[in-house]
Amino acid sequence: MSNAPAMVIAEEPIRRAPVAFVELVRTHRRVTVGVLLVALLFLIALLSPVISPHDPLATDPDNSYLRPLSPGHLLGSDELGRDLLSRVLWGARVSLPVAFVAVAVGLVGGGLIGLTSGYAGGLVDLLLMRLMDALLAFPGLILAIAIVAALGPGLRNAMIAIGIVAVPVYARLVRAVVLQLKEMEFVVATRSLGANPARLIVAHFIPNLLNPIIVQVSLSAGFAMLAEATLSFLGLGAQLPTPDWGQMISSGASFLTNDPWLAIVPGAAISVTVYSFNLLGDSLRDALDPRLRS
Amino acid sequence: MTAHLLELEDVQTQIALRRGAIRAVDHVSLTLDPGETLGIVGESGSGKSMTALSIMRLLPRAARITGGRIRFKGRDLADLSEDEMEAIRGTEMAMIFQDPMTSLNPVYRAGWQVGEPLRIHRHVDKRASIAAAVDLFRKVGIPDAKTRVDQFPHQFSGGMRQRTMIAMGLSTGPSLLIADEPTTALDVTIQAQILDLLRALNRDYGTATILITHNLGVVAGMCDRVLVMYAGRVVEQGTTEDVFVHPEHPYTWSLLRSIPRLDATGHEPLRPIEGSPPDMGRLPAGCKFHPRCPFVIDRCREEEPDLREVRSQLSRCWVTQAGRSLDSPDGR
Numbered sequence: 196m197s198n199a200p201a202m203v204i205a206e207e208p209i210r211r212a213p214v215a216f217v218e219l220v221r222t223h224r225r226v227t228v229g230v231l232l233v234a235l236l237f238l239i240a241l242l243s244p245v246i247s248p249h250d251p252l253a254t255d256p257d258n259s260y261l262r263p264l265s266p267g268h269l270l271g272s273d274e275l276g277r278d279l280l281s282r283v284l285w286g287a288r289v290s291l292p293v294a295f296v297a298v299a300v301g302l303v304g305g306g307l308i309g310l311t312s313g314y315a316g317g318l319v320d321l322l323l324m325r326l327m328d329a330l331l332a333f334p335g336l337i338l339a340i341a342i343v344a345a346l347g348p349g350l351r352n353a354m355i356a357i358g359i360v361a362v363p364v365y366a367r368l369v370r371a372v373v374l375q376l377k378e379m380e381f382v383v384a385t386r387s388l389g390a391n392p393a394r395l396i397v398a399h400f401i402p403n404l405l406n407p408i409i410v411q412v413s414l415s416a417g418f419a420m421l422a423e424a425t426l427s428f429l430g431l432g433a434q435l436p437t438p439d440w441g442q443m444i445s446s447g448a449s450f451l452t453n454d455p456w457l458a459i460v461p462g463a464a465i466s467v468t469v470y471s472f473n474l475l476g477d478s479l480r481d482a483l484d485p486r487l488r489s
Numbered sequence: 490m491t492a493h494l495l496e497l498e499d500v501q502t503q504i505a506l507r508r509g510a511i512r513a514v515d516h517v518s519l520t521l522d523p524g525e526t527l528g529i530v531g532e533s534g535s536g537k538s539m540t541a542l543s544i545m546r547l548l549p550r551a552a553r554i555t556g557g558r559i560r561f562k563g564r565d566l567a568d569l570s571e572d573e574m575e576a577i578r579g580t581e582m583a584m585i586f587q588d589p590m591t592s593l594n595p596v597y598r599a600g601w602q603v604g605e606p607l608r609i610h611r612h613v614d615k616r617a618s619i620a621a622a623v624d625l626f627r628k629v630g631i632p633d634a635k636t637r638v639d640q641f642p643h644q645f646s647g648g649m650r651q652r653t654m655i656a657m658g659l660s661t662g663p664s665l666l667i668a669d670e671p672t673t674a675l676d677v678t679i680q681a682q683i684l685d686l687l688r689a690l691n692r693d694y695g696t697a698t699i700l701i702t703h704n705l706g707v708v709a710g711m712c713d714r715v716l717v718m719y720a721g722r723v724v725e726q727g728t729t730e731d732v733f734v735h736p737e738h739p740y741t742w743s744l745l746r747s748i749p750r751l752d753a754t755g756h757e758p759l760r761p762i763e764g765s766p767p768d769m770g771r772l773p774a775g776c777k778f779h780p781r782c783p784f785v786i787d788r789c790r791e792e793e794p795d796l797r798e799v800r801s802q803l804s805r806c807w808v809t810q811a812g813r814s815l816d817s818p819d820g821r
């Protein structure tokens with residue numbers, strides 16, 4: 196009996212190959228939930244023009260400050276009588292693309308730096324990594340605020356700023372994996388088949404990087420959403436009258452004592468979204484880590 | 490004189506370390522004819538693998554060829570650009586490595602990897618390259634080839650992975666195959682299978698093979714000629730038979746004495762080689778083997794011998810060059 200677990204481990208070799216995604220989603224319940232939540236968010240963003248009961252920008256002074264569950268306004272309305280539900284649904288169209296672009300900026304920038312740094316080594320590695328350390332020395336949000344302050348407020352600059360904050364995270368991740376891969380004999384073996392360094396990196400390194408990157412992407416998407424909301428809350432991101440969650444909290448904050456739902460509803464939207472991405476990232480990390488597999 | 494397939498002339502490769510450069514390959518010369526099998530034997534750190542990587546021009550970054558000439562099919566490899574070298578690797582020369590566990594890319598299916606040289610050099614598409622991989626798998630004796638090409642390396646045993654590596658190396662029909670300790674990481678029965686396979690391929694396709702190993706038994710069963718390396722130098726070179734029957738260098742002599750023989754008559758004890766392999770950064774003066782040599786004479790401590798003809802082979806030893814034979818060390 197005591198031998199049983201050891202036998203099972205021996206029969207199943209550590210699997211570093213990419214696990215079929217469908218298989219992964221099917222067998223890990225937390226991954227399933229994470230995938231469903233994130234998919235739902237994207238669906239909402241996609242369908243918001245269809246499913247919103249009202250125009251998110253249409254004001255209706257006669258029906259302002261309606262409480263949630265009012266007839267015609269499920270989540271109530273704001274100080275100008277705009278339907279809160281419609282604004283939250285449309286807000287997904289702002290937040291998700293921002294997170295997407297910011298993560299893409301971080302991934303591409305950080306990925307290239309990490310690949311260069313890890314593959315080249317030596318002085319190049321040293322300089323690039325010290326630069327990344329310098330970026331990491333600042334708290335993420337403070338750095339993002341500073342960059343937006345320098346570039347000027349607006350959604351586009353907010354995306355760039357959040358992307359830059361994510362760069363060192365990806366750079367370090369990719370570099371670490373590349374350093375590990377470089378030691379493996381298949382690198383020399385592949386070169387001995389006549390592959391040039393470009394092919395080695397593109398065709399042989401990048402597929403090995405996918406698993407850790409997928410995990411990091413879902414985790415940093417959560418951070419990007421939160422950072423975007425924060426920047427918009429501070430007036431550095433989305434500008435009026437764009438229905439943006441952070442911006443909605445910011446304007447709702449003035450009415451917190453009497454009409455708290457104006458801030459609570461978009462706040463809940465942010466929480467659910469960030470939670471979904473973090474759940475996905477976290478569960479993927481556990482599911483893809485061979486050491487943590489039972 | 491017929492042209493050699495591969496000719497190394499006084500090749501020197503140095504590795505730069507913080508405390509100075511070490512000569513990993515020190516004036517190594519060798520020749521290999523088409524279809525021939527050459528064994529390179531030596532302890533860890535004797536420069537065997539560095540010699541192989543020098544030929545492939547795949548040395549680690551800290552290492553550099555500092556002298557000598559490597560001619561392959563009449564061309565001096567030093568004259569080739571990196572692009573030209575890439576065109577030769579995987580088509581005309583291929584290499585297989587010691588550790589089949591890490592020499593395959595873990596994220597790709599075996600068939601895809603075996604087809605990689607064909608895609609790189611022959612520009613065949615993925616489907617055709619995998620079809621070719623099925624054929625190659627059959628040639629190297631992987632059963633159930635059709636299923637196996639779709640599997641990942643972790644689903645293969647060590648012996649199967651080494652077969653996969655061999656299939657990969659052979660896919661373009663190279664004229665030179667360098668096998669760097671191809672059986673060291675495998676257990677004995679699998680070793681024998683892999684060696685049989687290499688021998689069969691050498692016979693059937695006429696691929697010239699350089700077999701790098703520290704296992705003398707492997708060399709005896711496979712190689713036409715053998716080259717013994719110590720401290721980056723060639724200490725003895727000759728046909729396998731000559732070297733095994735009458736070694737003319739005390740190092741080879743000691744190596745042969747240190748392995749058990751089934752046909753041993755009487756009670757000749759096994760003799761381990763005393764001492765340990767030399768520190769490449771602080772090599773002794775004179776003959777590099779003299780601190781461990783049972784035949785040492787005064788001259789060995791001062792002057793390093795050249796590689797000279799002794800009987801039918803070449804040896805780098807004052808004792809045998811002076812005409813004495815290695816029977817048993819004086820007074821021991």
